[in-house]
Amino acid sequence: RSRLGWGLVADIHATSYELRLGIMESKAERIGVDIPSKVKEFLAHRITSNVRELEGALNRVVAHATLVGREISLETCQDVLHDILRANDRRVTIEEIQKKVAEHFNIRIADMHSARRARAIARPRQVAMYLAKQLTSRSLPEIGRKFGGRDHTTVMHAVKKVEELRQADVTFCEDVDLLRRMLEG
Numbered sequence: 049r050s051r052l053g054w055g056l057v058a059d060i061h062a063t064s065y066e067l068r069l070g071i072m073e074s075k076a077e078r079i080g081v082d083i084p085s086k087v088k089e090f091l092a093h094r095i096t097s098n099v100r101e102l103e104g105a106l107n108r109v110v111a112h113a114t115l116v117g118r119e120i121s122l123e124t125c126q127d128v129l130h131d132i133l134r135a136n137d138r139r140v141t142i143e144e145i146q147k148k149v150a151e152h153f154n155i156r157i158a159d160m161h162s163a164r165r166a167r168a169i170a171r172p173r174q175v176a177m178y179l180a181k182q183l184t185s186r187s188l189p190e191i192g193r194k195f196g197g198r199d200h201t202t203v204m205h206a207v208k209k210v211e212e213l214r215q216a217d218v219t220f221c222e223d224v225d226l227l228r229r230m231l232e233g
Contacts, residue, residue: 060122065229068092068102074104080109087125093229107131140231142176142181142194148231149176152223161196175224177203178210183231 063071069102076083079108087109095102112128113120126133148162153172158175173195180191182204188200195203 063096063099068096070101071099071102072106075106079110079121083110083120086122087120090122090125091129093232101132102131105132131174142180142184142186142191145179145183145231146176146194149173149179149227152227163196174206174209175227177206179228179231181207183228196217 057128069088071116072083072088072092075213076088083106091102091105091109095105109120109125109128112118113124118124119169120140149172150157150160153168153175155172159169160176162169164170177191177195179186180186182215186194188203191202191203214224
């Protein structure tokens, strides 16, 4: 028998968002730095590969802010970590967005392309267009074409409508945020 056969077998799972956020909070407390919750949430959402990379990213942000004399903010975080964040960006396709939104709102993917205007169909379609605008580098006309040949102004209207609803309805905002997190990784 080989010595490797005597080893411990451990099942290792990816960390959850809540665990990553907890790690960020304990690390910030341990190093004695006040880090805004928006920054911790942002890092916990965006750096999902492993805990070492997450802690390293936090160390980079804190070191940069200390050396340059800037306060730790979301903008500072994005500036300092642009290389890591770009590497962690998962390329989401419009088709993936349509599928995930259709599943979430319990409609058919074909409804994303249809001309139906019932709110139960139109609202999820608008959410999918909004997410396509936020998560892909596709132009508005390209997004419109993926939704049954719609015009770019329809996509603009959908984005505006979803932004308004996010401000007015907390539950709707949470739904959209949940979908975004699921799509981002």
